[in-house]
Amino acid sequence: MELRGRGWSILAAAREVGVSRTTGNNWSRGYKTYRKGEVVGFVAPLDRLAVREVSSRFLSQEERIEIADLHQAGLSIRKIAERLGRAPSTISRELRRNSHAGGSYRPFDAHRQATARRARRHRRRLDTNPALRELVAEWLSQRWSPQQISRQLRLHHPQRPQMWLCHESIYQAVYQPGTTLLRPAPVAPQHRSPLRTGRDHRRAHQKTERRRPRFEQPMLSIHDRPFPPEDRSEAGHWEGDLIIGKDQASAIGTLIERTTRTVRLLHLRQRDSDALHAALNERMSDLPAALLRSITWDQGTEMARHTAIAATLGAPIYFCDSRSPWQRGSNENANGLLRQYFPKGTDLSVHTPQHLRAVENEINHRPRHVLDDRAPAELFTALLASAEHLVLQR
Known part of the structure; x- marks a missing residue:
């Protein structure tokens, strides 16, 4: 995920760390779980914030492990702060925020909690504006493309920027796991996805020269055959x-x-x-x-x-x-x-x-x-x- 954050493709990052492309896709995009051929759950993708390098102002996972060891050994907050080179208030706040109900401090859980707080996830405009969401859902049910919807929103509401959306925001809302925008249309009930492609997830696009060929190379084309088809x-x-x-x-x-x-x-x-x-x-x-x-x-x-x-x-x-x-x-x-x-x-x-x-x-x-x-x-x-x-x- 750190390599993905630097702009590497999934395939290149997977090769670098020695895992398959399928594993890299699962880590990066999440994956569905099946039982007897039916979808029973969804494993969320890894959070890039969990592996992203952050400022030294914040506690690292290694420091949290050391805090847990020293705290278990009975050292005081000031002694722990002195050993780590941190302010006593930092250690006190860490133990208070991320300890369990019984008072136990688990460093890996603490690091996950801190990462989740650091995310500061913003709600999409479609989630905070019911009128906009209903309008987009209505047009999607009529098989309008996200680009058509984006243009029409600006034409219908030229003075209300809060009713504008770019087409990428609509795609993200459609592809979001558990979205309510995936529902059968009145005229075409056989298709749940409102998109022309029928997809309910984003398909990766890579440059042609970076795609892994399906066949051993070199391949001989029919045009290399020494006689014409007739x-x-x-x-x-x-x-x-x-x-x-x-x-x-x-x-x-x-x-x-x-x-x-x-x-x-x-x-x-x-x-x-x-x-x-x-x-x-x-x-x-x-x-x-x-x-x-x-x-x-x-x-x-x-x-x-x-x-x-x-x-x-x-x-x-x-x-x-x-x-x-x-x-x-x-x-x-x-x-x-x-x-x-x-x-x-x-x-x-x-x-x-x-x-x-x-x-x-x-x-x-x-x-x-x-x-x-x-x-x-x-x-x-x-x-x-x-x-x-x-x-x-x-």
């Missing part, structure tokens, strides 16, 4: 993705060869990069190098370890642009066909590797119009049988 003349280039099951809890990996439209399915025990790495190695290891030249994948986090996967398979991994599924058009089409066998909203973990092979065989032996009514399995078998796995002529 070129399907060379066999051995695959497109891949995941189809996701109920509640994002299960997945099946899908691969399609761009020239023959041959489909291969990956049985995933978990939805992570390690499971995908193992499944790709197991399923694609039977292919000759000429029929495994590259894989083009979506920017899903399951491919975070793409450099290790590329080294294992001996083939480069190319990534599509964000939100550009048409760059893997064959794979998207295949995923649509596969939904006949694996409907959306179902648990995909129940399907065994043997069942996935059966689905593969059925799809690959189905005649395709794009292949002049030949089956993908027929063309792929011909490629495997050819001496050099040459370019498919059709």
Whole structure:
């Protein structure tokens, strides 16, 4: 929190002290606690004042610990003040203010009490002005943005500065834990948050160059691929993705060869990069190098370890642009066909590797119009049988 007070980002401060970014976020912003999937509480963020360096005029935590030890040893207030180099009135006031009802003095509790008093928290204008709060709440329920509300307040009350608010004050009031501004609107009751984004907490924004990448570097873009998307003349280039099951809890990996439209399915025990790495190695290891030249994948986090996967398979991994599924058009089409066998909203973990092979065989032996009514399995078998796995002529 001291580093945050100096202007460090959460990620940089967390790295400096050796904790994870999640821990740094929890300390800095607080976090919700859950029981059986339901929110049961909120742990408040750490108070920056508790760790901020203050003037030597005020007692430090170390001095309070020494006061507790000397007071427990029976020394008088004047003796304690002499040992600490403080005025006797300072020690007397400390013991009087921060001791418990029974007369015991606990230094850490005392330091927290002193920090809380030093905060001098100011109440927001929305908390002290009921008319202003009701007006802002009414406009928020109509899905007005904080910027629109801020401008309208000045237009409606040009001579009353006490009715003005900047948009940041409105955002802070919406994001405050326990706020009453989060309530269903009459026209859109499905959304509690009055903001267009639907958020009930502030999302961190960092400069692009300071964001931690989700993937190992370097990443190969689809634009680095040595052929354009419409070129399907060379066999051995695959497109891949995941189809996701109920509640994002299960997945099946899908691969399609761009020239023959041959489909291969990956049985995933978990939805992570390690499971995908193992499944790709197991399923694609039977292919000759000429029929495994590259894989083009979506920017899903399951491919975070793409450099290790590329080294294992001996083939480069190319990534599509964000939100550009048409760059893997064959794979998207295949995923649509596969939904006949694996409907959306179902648990995909129940399907065994043997069942996935059966689905593969059925799809690959189905005649395709794009292949002049030949089956993908027929063309792929011909490629495997050819001496050099040459370019498919059709």
